[in-house]
Structure formats: C-alpha cells, structure tokens
Amino acid sequence: MKKITLFSDGSSLGNPGPGGYGTILRFGNKEKEISGGELNTTNNRMELLAVIEGLRALKEPCDVTIVSDSSYVVKGIIEWLEGWKKRDFKKVKNPDLWKEYIEVSKNHKIHALWVRGHNGHIENERCDILAKQEAQKMKKAIQ
Numbered sequence: 001m002k003k004i005t006l007f008s009d010g011s012s013l014g015n016p017g018p019g020g021y022g023t024i025l026r027f028g029n030k031e032k033e034i035s036g037g038e039l040n041t042t043n044n045r046m047e048l049l050a051v052i053e054g055l056r057a058l059k060e061p062c063d064v065t066i067v068s069d070s071s072y073v074v075k076g077i078i079e080w081l082e083g084w085k086k087r088d089f090k091k092v093k094n095p096d097l098w099k100e101y102i103e104v105s106k107n108h109k110i111h112a113l114w115v116r117g118h119n120g121h122i123e124n125e126r127c128d129i130l131a132k133q134e135a136q137k138m139k140k141a142i143q
Contacts, residue, residue: 010046020134
C-alpha cells in the first residue's frame, strides 16, 4: 500500500456562509493540491469536505495519514464515528458528509492526526490559504 499524507483545512466566511476547502496529497516527494468551495456552508462542513475530496482523488487503496487542525474531523474519525454509525447518525451534524466519508475511506487504511492551526505548520498554512481563496471566490459569486 502506498503511504499518503493528506493535509486539509476548511474555511467559511460566516457560519453559515460562503466557504472553501484546501487539501494537499503527498506521496514521497510528489504533491497534489485540491480545492473547492460552496456558496452556503459551515466551517465544519468544509473541514470534512477537504478530507473527503482528498480521499476521493486517490486511485487505489492507500495507507493514509490525515493531518488536520479540526478536532471535529480528527475526533470524528478516531473517536466518534463508530458510535454514530451504531445509532444511525441520529443527532449528528453533517450526516450526509460523514456517510460520504465512510464511502470514500472504506478501501483505505486511515490514521488521523490533529495539529494546531495557524501555528506555522507549513502544509496546514498552505491548505488554509487554499480554503480562504475558495471561500472568497464563493463570496464574490453571490455578490
């Protein structure tokens, strides 16, 4: 299995508001940047969508380490998800995205690692820039 590092971040201008996400996929010394946005969303949705879109871009099963500054995403993956599945996502925010995460992650071996945001982590800072650029694009699209 290829070892991939997936760095991700999300942003929204207002909560809800226009939002964006940024992802960096790294395999060895190769990197791919992915970004996108939505017109009316929340920060947590963009944080999770960054991970989903990064996983969706992988063409084969991989050993993936997700690096995120979102405790919602990291704890969701490593602590809460199994319990949410058992209760069929009752009283869970963003069940549509969590179900999508399950689908795109099922062929991969997943690890999740939390990093402090806005703390000089190079890849996290780059993902933050990508996410904010996309959120600005969405804001201009609705003005």
